[in-house]
Amino acid sequence: MHETESSQSRELYESYLNATHRLGRVLTAATLLLLVGAPFVIGLYLGALPNLGAVLKAFLGVGLVYLISGIVEYLIYVPMLGAGGSYLAFITGNLINMKIPCAINARDIVGVKSGTPENEIIATLSIATSSLVTIVVLALGVVLMIPLQPVLQSPVLQPAFENVVPALFGAMAYKYYRMDFKVAAIVLGCMTLLFILVPSLIGSTSMMVIPSGALAIGLTYLGWRKKQ
Numbered sequence: 001m002h003e004t005e006s007s008q009s010r011e012l013y014e015s016y017l018n019a020t021h022r023l024g025r026v027l028t029a030a031t032l033l034l035l036v037g038a039p040f041v042i043g044l045y046l047g048a049l050p051n052l053g054a055v056l057k058a059f060l061g062v063g064l065v066y067l068i069s070g071i072v073e074y075l076i077y078v079p080m081l082g083a084g085g086s087y088l089a090f091i092t093g094n095l096i097n098m099k100i101p102c103a104i105n106a107r108d109i110v111g112v113k114s115g116t117p118e119n120e121i122i123a124t125l126s127i128a129t130s131s132l133v134t135i136v137v138l139a140l141g142v143v144l145m146i147p148l149q150p151v152l153q154s155p156v157l158q159p160a161f162e163n164v165v166p167a168l169f170g171a172m173a174y175k176y177y178r179m180d181f182k183v184a185a186i187v188l189g190c191m192t193l194l195f196i197l198v199p200s201l202i203g204s205t206s207m208m209v210i211p212s213g214a215l216a217i218g219l220t221y222l223g224w225r226k227k228q
Contacts, residue, residue, distance in 0.1 A: 024087030085123030092131045102130040183219045
C-alpha cells in the first residue's frame with residue numbers, strides 16, 4: 001500500500017515538473033520576445049529605429065560582461081529554487097534582493113531541504129507571493145507618486161533614500177555572515193582591500209562574486225578538513 005502511494009506521488013510530481021517546464025519555457029520565450037521587441041516596435045512606430053550595428057556592438061560589450069555572472073547565477077539559484085521558482089524568479093527579476101531571501105526564509109520556516117519536492121513547492125509559492133506583493137506595491141507607488149512627491153523630495157528624507165541599498169544588502173548579508181563570522185570577516189576584508197587598491201573593480205561587483213565565493217568555499221573546506 002505504501003509503495004503504491006509513493007509511486008503515485010512520484011508520478012504526480014513528475015507530471016507537475018513536466019507541466020512546469022512546458023509553461024515556463026513558453027513564458028520565458030514570450031518574455032524575452034517582449035523585452036527585446038518592445039524597443040524596436042516603439043522605434044518603428046515613432047520612426048526612430050536605432051542603428052542595428054551600434055545596438056549589436058553595445059549589446060556585445062554589455063553581454064560579455066554579464067555572461068559569466070548569468071551562468072553562475074543559473075548554476076547557484078536553480079538548485080535552490082527548483083523548476084517553478086526558477087522560471088518565476090528569472091522572469092520577474094530582483095532575485096538577489098527579493099526572490100532569493102524570500103524563498104530561503106520560507107524554506108527555513110517550513111524546514112525543508114533543497115532538491116526535495118517540498119522545497120520545489122515552497123519556493124514556487126514564496127516567489128509567486130513576492131512577485132504579487134511587488135506588483136501591488138509598485139502599483140500603489142505609481143498611483144501615489146504625485147500626492148507623495150513633496151514628502152519624498154523632503155531634504156530631511158534624502159539621506160535615508162541614499163542609504164536604502166546599503167541597508168538592504170547589509171541586512172541580507174548578516175543572515176549569511178552569522179553562519180560563520182570568521183569566514184565572512186576574511187572574505188569581506190579581502191574584497192574591501194581589493195576594491196580600495198583597484199577602484200575600477202567597483203563597477204564589476206557581479207563578476208567579483210566568483211572569486212569571493214571561491215574564497216569562501218575554500219576557507220570553509222579548509223576549516224572542515226581541520227576539524228576532521
